[in-house]
Amino acid sequence: MLKLSAEAKVGIFVFIGLILLVYMSLRVGGIKFGREEGYTLTVRLDNASGLDTNASVRVAGVEVGRVRKILLEDNKAKLVLRIRPEVKIGKDFTAVLRTSGMLGERYLELIPGSPNAPSLEEGGDITRVATYADMEKLINLLADVASDVKNVTASFSSVLGGNEGEATLKNIVKNLEEVTENVNAIIKENDKRFSTVMVNFEDFSASIKDASRNLNSLIVENKDNLKGGVENLKNASLKLEEAMDTLNKIAPKVEDTISSVDSIAKKIDRGEGTLGKLINDPTTHEILNKTLSGINNYIDRTERFRTFVSYRGEFLFDEQDTKNYLSLKVQPKADKYYLFEVVDDPRGRRKTETVTIGGATTSVTKTSQEFKLSLELAKRFEDLAIRGGVIESSGGFGIDYYMLKDRVKIAFEAFDFDFNKKRNPHLKIGTLVRLNKYFFVTAGYDDFISKDGFESAYLGVGFEFEDEDLKYLFTSAPSIKP
Amino acid sequence: MRELFERLGRMAVTAVTVTGNMFLILAQAVYFIFIPPYKLRNIVKQMEFVGVKSLFVVILTGSFTGMVLAMQSFNALKRFGAESLVGPTVALSMARELGPVLTALMVTGRAGSAMATELGTMRVTEQIDALYTMAINPVKYLITPRIVAGLSMLPILTVITDFVGVIGGYFVGVTLLNINPGVYIGRTVDFVNVDDIMYGVTKSFFFGLIITLVASYQGFYTTGGAEGVGRAATNAVVVGCVLILVSDYILTSIMF
Amino acid sequence: MIEIIDLKKSFNVKVVLDGVDLAIEDGKTTVIIGRSGVGKSVLIKHIVGLLKPDSGKILVDGKDITKMGEREFTEVLKRFGMLFQGAALFDSMTVAGNVGFPLKEHTDLADKDIRGIVTEKLRRVGLVGVEDMMPADLSGGMKKRVGLARAIVMDPEIVLFDEPTTGLDPIMSDSIANLMSETQKALKTTYIAITHDIALTYKIADMVAMIYEGKIIEHGAVEEMKKNANPVLRQFLAGSAQGPIKVY
Ligand SMILES: Nc1ncnc2c1ncn2[C@@H]1O[C@H](COP(=O)(O)OP(=O)(O)OP(=O)(O)O)[C@@H](O)[C@H]1O
């Protein structure tokens, strides 16, 4: 056996130890001899809690560098990052503090922006910063949301809890009761009529078939003319695009919009005390805003919980007055939404009352000046949506058909059924055409089978904002607050 | 009553003298590191004794500790569905705490006691006196090489303990607990930094000093024959272990 | 010349040396005799600085070693050789390593030369072929002789022997006595020896000093001492249990 001297043994021992040390150091990454490679970037965060120096910096989950220093500057956390030389960080990258794994190691994720944005150089600053809901924040947020929701419900109850409100609610409930009680009856009674409708419909579709056959031959005969027509259409659509562009430019000039909203709000304020209060109360805005953003921050990356607020005014030609709608649409899933709507109808709310005048009992349809409320649940099947619930303070349902990638909607709704047949149900058919993300126009025929002379064609404009836009509006539009 | 105070007073005096002597010895030993002639042979002999001869016991404890850590952390982490963190748990525990501390405790038990016994025997059989009368400084001749050996060998032993601990953890995690080997190594590499290893190695320098200094001190100042030698060995282990754990706490709080 | 002046040493409350005065002449063999436990070993440990006196002086060539600095005293120590009562061999080294140790530490001699000197010294103390044995494998008498060889290996000016013949058979004792007187005479070395061995004393001593109750009670040439009437000395030299010295 080879006998080793003490020196040789110690030498081998030290050698093995050093090899292991170097191996492990290289393995766990980045022992740097001499000057560290890469370049330095800085980023400022409101809160860098949980982040340690040497925390990793990742793009798409891949480590691209390390946090070298964490400093406090102007009450913000300033991070000095060391980025590997071969990695390019664009100027429009967004820095987000994230947590990996169960045990919560914090790291900084850089979310890429557009691919052709210029890259940051040594010493550059990542200016875009986002915050993600983490556990701690989420809990606080949920508490806030809960109290906000409480406030909102309190506001609503104060609105609905007044004498007027109570009456409104009672009516809604009563209407609903009526609907459920008599829905069977109506179906039975109208059975015959339905079948005739079906027969008519069959005839109608047959004639459409004929028409289309005629159309075909027409097209073949007038090919050239059609071509010109298409050209014209093209030009028209180009013009339309220009128009839309202008509209788009106008859109950011929120002030104008605000002032119109303001005037509407004022009008509401003058017209109706309680609801005006609800709408004009600054705390309501705030609470609503906070609640919405809170809910959205929570849901965030998973299936996005979308919230829309819209207003539309429809000018009733026969009435020479405007019917206003203010609605809140909450869309927890792409194929499902809840709609809450406040409707200001110049014709008022109709009631049929039995009045006894001099011994003779007659039923009279009276109108009263008050807001109508809608609360609907809608479910969408491909391009068709069916909704139902309370429409304009009475039970009802509606069918919507979407076309051209949702830019055009044809809507039919039926509500305010009077099962004593003293008046006809309120039917409305119309179309909505979106001009861009925010603005749309509507046209149609409202209450077209009215016995009381309420039928009227209408033309309207409106806008719809998603909660993100809304946030911007509320924070930068003090004019809405009294 | 008076007796009590006298005893307390004596204890205080003893404590102060022990600490004082210890630092004096340390100061002398360190001083002689820089004073030639160097007794390389002596140093190498002590390195062999402290380092090479502790290798077996350190590998044994290191690997078993790694294995037990993997098993235990697996049980705990499984509840959170975080089995992939077994690797980092083992590696970080070994690198930062268990590697240096266990190595130090094992070396104290093995080499510290032997050192105290050897020096204690030399003291009671007048070998240290003999050295002195031969105009040889016993501190330079006996203690300096031991402290140098402790300072240089403990970090290396610690690195070896870390390594076999991770290997042991890997063995248990991958072959017995069916953790994906790629995940095990990948997560380990993700979570462990060079700093973590260096941090443990830095600690082990101090532990190496403590072990050899305490053992040398206990042996060097042995009185009372064979019984005294036994006491010195026991004290070297007890005082050494206590000081290692206390200084580990202090070092940890300083370094973080 | 080593002068010990009014040397006092106590261990806790026990007074061991109570004013020792002794002048040791150069080039002579001084034998210190006294009862077991009287403080002989303590006295010579003071001479080599292993113990520090409570009071008093120890002058080596006129310089007080108790007031010397470390470095200066180290130089003094290089002139000394010492045989410990228990031999004090380094049990981590072989016999040759032990004997050659002072040479290795203080000279530039090659290992081969050292080995030669070691073999020679060992032969002179009556040991042959033990060079590579370990001290633990030696008998008590052999250890003592190895210690003796180590004490004289550097040919020091002053050698202190703490009971050089204790544990040796009479024949070996006599041969050691011969060795000591031969080397002393040849090199004119100053020897200080502690012993209870009266035969050895008569054989090697030029001067004899008797220590009793912490003091040197008699000190003089060996012939004078033989005639000295001090009953304590008489009893000790006669080796009698009867006399002023109490056997407790
Ligand atoms: N380090 C010490 N601490 C306490 N007491 C000691 C110490 N060294 C010696 N003594 C005491 O001093 C006294 C003298 O001891 P010493 O060893 O000098 O005796 P000695 O004359 O050499 O006896 P012997 O001939 O048996 O060797 C003894 O009573 C011993 O108990």
Ligand SMILES: [Mg+2]
């Ligand atoms: Mg003695």
